[in-house]
Amino acid sequence: MCCHSPDMAGHQGGVIVSWVDQFPGLSQLPAPVRDHLISGSTVVTVPEGTVIFGPGKPPANLLLLIDGTVRVQQTSDSGREIVLYRVHAGESCVLTTACLLAYEDYSAEGIAETAVRAAAIPREIFDRLVAESVDFRRFVFTAYSKRITDLFLVIDEIAFRRMDIRLAQKLLELADVDGSIAATHRKLATELGTAREVVSRQLQEFQRRNWIMQSRGIIQILERDPLVKLATG
Amino acid sequence: MCCHSPDMAGHQGGVIVSWVDQFPGLSQLPAPVRDHLISGSTVVTVPEGTVIFGPGKPPANLLLLIDGTVRVQQTSDSGREIVLYRVHAGESCVLTTACLLAYEDYSAEGIAETAVRAAAIPREIFDRLVAESVDFRRFVFTAYSKRITDLFLVIDEIAFRRMDIRLAQKLLELADVDGSIAATHRKLATELGTAREVVSRQLQEFQRRNWIMQSRGIIQILERDPLVKLATG
DNA sequence: TAGGTTCGGTGACCTTGTCACCAAACATCG
DNA sequence: CGATGTTTGGTGACAAGGTCACCGAACCTA
Numbered sequence A, B: 001m002c003c004h005s006p007d008m009a010g011h012q013g014g015v016i017v018s019w020v021d022q023f024p025g026l027s028q029l030p031a032p033v034r035d036h037l038i039s040g041s042t043v044v045t046v047p048e049g050t051v052i053f054g055p056g057k058p059p060a061n062l063l064l065l066i067d068g069t070v071r072v073q074q075t076s077d078s079g080r081e082i083v084l085y086r087v088h089a090g091e092s093c094v095l096t097t098a099c100l101l102a103y104e105d106y107s108a109e110g111i112a113e114t115a116v117r118a119a120a121i122p123r124e125i126f127d128r129l130v131a132e133s134v135d136f137r138r139f140v141f142t143a144y145s146k147r148i149t150d151l152f153l154v155i156d157e158i159a160f161r162r163m164d165i166r167l168a169q170k171l172l173e174l175a176d177v178d179g180s181i182a183a184t185h186r187k188l189a190t191e192l193g194t195a196r197e198v199v200s201r202q203l204q205e206f207q208r209r210n211w212i213m214q215s216r217g218i219i220q221i222l223e224r225d226p227l228v229k230l231a232t233g
Numbered sequence C: 001t002a003g004g005t006t007c008g009g010t011g012a013c014c015t016t017g018t019c020a021c022c023a024a025a026c027a028t029c030g
Numbered sequence D: 001c002g003a004t005g006t007t008t009g010g011t012g013a014c015a016a017g018g019t020c021a022c023c024g025a026a027c028c029t030a
Helices: A031-040 A095-102 A123-132 A134-160 A163-174 A185-192 A196-208 A224-232 B031-040 B095-102 B123-132 B134-160 B163-174 B185-192 B196-208 B224-232
Strands: A002-005 A010-012 A015-017 A042-046 A051-053 A061-067 A070-075 A081-087 A109-112 A116-122 A180-182 A212-215 A218-221 B002-005 B010-012 B015-017 B042-046 B051-053 B061-067 B070-075 B081-087 B109-112 B116-122 B180-182 B212-215 B218-221
Touching (some): A031 A116, A031 A123, A061 A095, A095 A134, A095 B134, A123 B134, A134 B070, A134 B081, A163 A196, A163 A224, A185 A196, B031 B123, B031 B134, B061 B123, B081 B134, B081 B185, B095 B134, B116 B123, B123 B134, B163 B185, B163 B218
Antiparallel strands (some): A042 A116, A061 A116, A070 A081, A180 A218, A212 A218, B010 B015, B042 B116, B061 B116, B070 B081, B212 B218
């Protein structure tokens, strides 16, 4: 975490513009709370690949992502990894507040998947805002709700769903408009919490059926329909 | 949810005794907050087996368990189940607050595993307490932290750990002092999020090695040491 | 004691995870 | 440019785990 910079608030037709307005749940905060939030936080930028928090590296602040994406994942002893969820621009790393206030360590780690710009809210300011503002509380608990729902979904998937279905879903999710996906088998395996070989085999099967075409690091979807049918059961 | 009853506060040598004192994080609340908490909540009892919350049955209150245990589990489309965590006396169903305040539905369900006595705190009171009291906030976020850690652990286990190890752990966990376990294979399978047959086969193997003895609904541990060695790797 | 239910055992089969190893594609650097 | 190391993905063999179908024994309970 580096490159602290002053908040970029500015005047525009009499209205003060700030990163706060990019957060749906925060844009209607009453002026004093809003000011408190802005003055109490620092906008930071971190380069791609930075480990923002992790085992033995407890988060010091609540981060509200202005730009970029944070990937939260877990690594097993044996080295296999699984992606738990992603935090996108306009969202917050809210689960870290649990250990912010409880001083507990999490076993997951957060990695800047792209360059990230974020507002960092120190523990004390966060606590004060929760106390002061109904809207801020609503914002925090709504964010919690979404994350916990995500975790339940992950558990459901890894415990109960078949790999071919999950892989098809993931391909459709990652494909851009022309149906191409820039991802290695290794990356896909991490997304799904499985082994690389399993992904390779499954993709081989999709390729055999002419649903996809592969080259190193790139997968091209040839027939969307059967993938969709498989993904949606 | 039934059997509402007045709070059983009483005098004892000049000190008011209440269920609040059974909660480590709440016993040091300042008097006004404490009173607010007591007066704003209702002590309820629910019989064993009651579904306290679930899909389509959003929780109406935050429950603080005075007595008994609540099992929180998830069921797949195919009918397989997995236990996510348990809430014991002195703890709270705190994850429900996320949907309490966000009006979201979760896919998990909570079941009274025994008869349960609990203090039910309505949404508005909960919100007010969070606003008023640092200690209550600390209590809430600490509880969150523990639950989320539990969920991360569950994900780690089902994604990365071997069944024989997990089963050995579970047996040791459930065994009473003389090493006997009252549980059907079906129950154990739900605990671990696997199929009954897998548990049966694995237990068969443990039996073949003379580590356990089985009869209908009961497993008796004969040799603890090898199970411990397996469980701890 | 008859009938229904729950519990556990079993074999066949499929999917998923692990291990060992290899070759092609790519990157780097002299 | 060629030599070298790294990343990526392919492959086969095998082990572990999940699914299906079916069975008999144990246990209600009426």
